[in-house]
Amino acid sequence: SAVISQKPSRDICQRGTSLTIQCQVDSQVTMMFWYRQQPGQSLTLIATANQGSEATYESGFVIDKFPISRPNLTFSTLTVSNMSPEDSSIYLCSVTPSDRSVSYNEQFFGPGTRLTVL
Amino acid sequence: KQEVTQIPAALSVPEGENLVLNCSFTDSAIYNLQWFRQDPGKGLTSLLLIQSSQREQTSGRLNASLDKSSGRSTLYIAASQPGDSATYLCAVSQYGNKLVFGAGTILRVKS
Numbered sequence: 001s002a003v004i005s006q007k008p009s010r011d012i013c014q015r016g017t018s019l020t021i022q023c024q025v026d027s028q029v030t031m032m033f034w035y036r037q038q039p040g041q042s043l044t045l046i047a048t049a050n051q052g053s054e055a056t057y058e059s060g061f062v063i064d065k066f067p068i069s070r071p072n073l074t075f076s077t078l079t080v081s082n083m084s085p086e087d088s089s090i091y092l093c094s095v096t097p098s099d100r101s102v103s104y105n106e107q108f109f110g111p112g113t114r115l116t117v118l
Numbered sequence: 119k120q121e122v123t124q125i126p127a128a129l130s131v132p133e134g135e136n137l138v139l140n141c142s143f144t145d146s147a148i149y150n151l152q153w154f155r156q157d158p159g160k161g162l163t164s165l166l167l168i169q170s171s172q173r174e175q176t177s178g179r180l181n182a183s184l185d186k187s188s189g190r191s192t193l194y195i196a197a198s199q200p201g202d203s204a205t206y207l208c209a210v211s212q213y214g215n216k217l218v219f220g221a222g223t224i225l226r227v228k229s
Contacts, residue, residue, distance in 0.1 A: 001164070031215050042207060042219040043162075056214075092161055096215050105215050106152065109162040 002027055002095050004110035012116045013083055020079045021113045023093035028073035030096055033107070034066070037090040049076040049093075083117045090114050120145045122210060124220035131198055132228050139193040139223045141208035146186050149211040153182050153193050156205045156222070165206075166193070198227045 003026040013019050023032065032049040047055040047068055055068035070076040080087050090112045096105040125140045141151070150169045154162040166175045168184040168191070175182050181194040191208060203226050209217040 033216070035217075042221045043209075043217070044219075045216055048214060048216070058216075090159075094162075094217075105149065105211065106164055106167045107209075107211075107215070107217060108164060109154075111161040114159065 001106075002029060002097055002108045004093065004095060004108060006091075006093060006110040006113050008113060009111065010114040010116075012118065014118055015084055017083055018079055018081045019083065019115060020077050021091055021093075021115075023076045023078070023110055025074045025095050027097070030073075031105075032070060032076045033094045034068060034076070034078045035092045035094060035109075037092065037112070039088065043092065046078070046091075049078075080115065083115075085117045088115055088117045120148075120210060120212060120218045122208060122218050122220035124206075124208060124223050126223060127221065128224040128226075130226040130228065133198060133200060135198050135227075137195050137198055137225070139195070139206050139208075139225070141191040141193070141220055143189045143191075143210050143218075145212075146189055147212065148186065149213075149215070151182075151184055151191050152209050152211065152217070153180075153191075154207040154209065156207060158205075162207065195225075198225075200227050200229045203227050 005024045007022045034046040035043040037043045046061045047057040049070040051070045067079045092112045094107045094109045121144045152167045153165045166182040179196040184191045205222045207222045209219045
């Protein structure tokens with residue numbers, strides 16, 4: 001399995017500001033994803049972070065609000081821009097190892113970043 | 119659009135009981151199904167992955183089954199312990215390795 005770390009682990013931010021969340025993996029991985037978990041709800045995929053190209057966003061999520069970078073195979077960032085209280089959530093990155101077939105692409109998750117927007 | 123449903127939403131059992139958590143999905147075109155555990159305020163821990171061609175997987179006291187044609191999976195926990203208390207999430211993997219999650223089952227095992 002992959003060891004994933006996220007920074008920061010939690011933050012409290014003011015409305016209208018932006019926060020960048022980092023995801024670091026201890027080995028090269030094929031795919032990295034960003035998910036959001038709103039209070040009391042399950043996880044929703046925000047986007048797939050593509051190495052060397054623009055991220056692929058799911059319906060309801062846009063690049064201007066959630067810009068994503070992936071400069072290499074072990075690191076990605078998610079920025080939550082112009083925050084509002086509705087952005088208060090846990091943000092999680094996940095990865096699939098590079099050495100697995102598609103049907104066995106187990107996903108591993110980071111510890112999450114708990115964001116509170118006042 | 120894939121939809122994943124988990125039943126029950128919450129479950130409280132005495133220690134030592136065997137229990138079953140249920141997961142159903144609407145689109146059988148999946149690559150695999152994963153069961154996760156989430157402790158309060160924490161990330162997700164992968165428990166079991168069942169490939170679409172498999173019927174079940176076992177790990178210790180956990181056994182997960184998959185009936186892809188009927189869109190169902192169950193997670194069986196034997197001899198439950200207070201340390202098993204957590205939220206259990208099932209997720210199906212589709213094209214692009216995207217996971218679609220159920221809402222979860224909150225499990226409480228009483229000592």
